[in-house]
Amino acid sequence: MAVSPSCRTFAAKGLWQLNGQLRGQLPVQDRGLAYGDGLFETCLLLSQSATSSVSGTHLPCWSYHKARLLLGCERLGLPVLADSLEQDLQHFLKQLPSVSTNGASSLIKLIVTRGQGGRGYAPPASHAPVNVLWQFLPAPVAGNEYAGVHLTVSDVRLARQPLLAGLKHLNRLEYVLAAQQCSEGSIPLLLDTHDCLIESLAHNIFCVVGGVLRTPVLDQCGVKGVLREIVMQKIASNLGLEVSEQVLTQNDLAMATEVFIGNSVRGIWPVTEVTLLDGRHLQWPVGSISTELQHAWLRYLSLC
Numbered sequence: 037m038a039v040s041p042s043c044r045t046f047a048a049k050g051l052w053q054l055n056g057q058l059r060g061q062l063p064v065q066d067r068g069l070a071y072g073d074g075l076f077e078t079c080l081l082l083s084q085s086a087t088s089s090v091s092g093t094h095l096p097c098w099s100y101h102k103a104r105l106l107l108g109c110e111r112l113g114l115p116v117l118a119d120s121l122e123q124d125l126q127h128f129l130k131q132l133p134s135v136s137t138n139g140a141s142s143l144i145k146l147i148v149t150r151g152q153g154g155r156g157y158a159p160p161a162s163h164a165p166v167n168v169l170w171q172f173l174p175a176p177v178a179g180n181e182y183a184g185v186h187l188t189v190s191d192v193r194l195a196r197q198p199l200l201a202g203l204k205h206l207n208r209l210e211y212v213l214a215a216q217q218c219s220e221g222s223i224p225l226l227l228d229t230h231d232c233l234i235e236s237l238a239h240n241i242f243c244v245v246g247g248v249l250r251t252p253v254l255d256q257c258g259v260k261g262v263l264r265e266i267v268m269q270k271i272a273s274n275l276g277l278e279v280s281e282q283v284l285t286q287n288d289l290a291m292a293t294e295v296f297i298g299n300s301v302r303g304i305w306p307v308t309e310v311t312l313l314d315g316r317h318l319q320w321p322v323g324s325i326s327t328e329l330q331h332a333w334l335r336y337l338s339l340c
Contacts, residue, residue, distance in 0.1 A: 081141060104204065143171075189225045190225060192213045203260075223236050226258075235297075243295045271336060306322040
């Protein structure tokens, strides 16, 4: 059944729920706005009827998103309980329109902030209720990225901060600066202040060196993406691939036989060219491992 025009318009405009209230208003005193004091997750929302006999929608990677968010809440001292988060999500999902029965995807974005607070960086002595904002958004339109993308090493460096490493916190100004310098047709590839390879603008990166699937260790900065975790914990072993977290540099890319990037919303994109800081161009064909992992990722989503 085709998606109705009214549903398309509804999806395009988006829908949000703040603290259980549809279209609730975020106060201007919110610490997420003032200081970036919070976290976010962007989750793929699939039509369940595309993969099962049960109608409705589901978030195939929600358990991974929730685990990362709760870890972030623990690090930042945000009083968020897993049970209340789950109840809030289910309440929001019940408010959504049916946007597809043919496998089209949408997004659910979750933002958690510390809530309202006075002036100054220190949080209020008494715990104010956190603000939990859910947004329903259309998924990005797919292009020809699955056939290969071009990365350019950015001169914007990611600062090291192990207390925030791995999380999706609201402080994203380094990524904003890198995006501003992005040339058309190329995706920024980010290093840290010690010249270590970290990630692309919105994807984790993998390279195949000596038959081993390698990805940067992210204990100082960067985001431990959901697709990255699933590839490392499940998909690679199912395919008989050895996977390793390592400190990687631009020189490791020069030794790779294939490279790809990925996130849980857009899937896996083979990398066919990288422009290094010194102007050198590295090139690869779309590799067999990248292609195999693309198919394995789609199978994983269909079985969740």
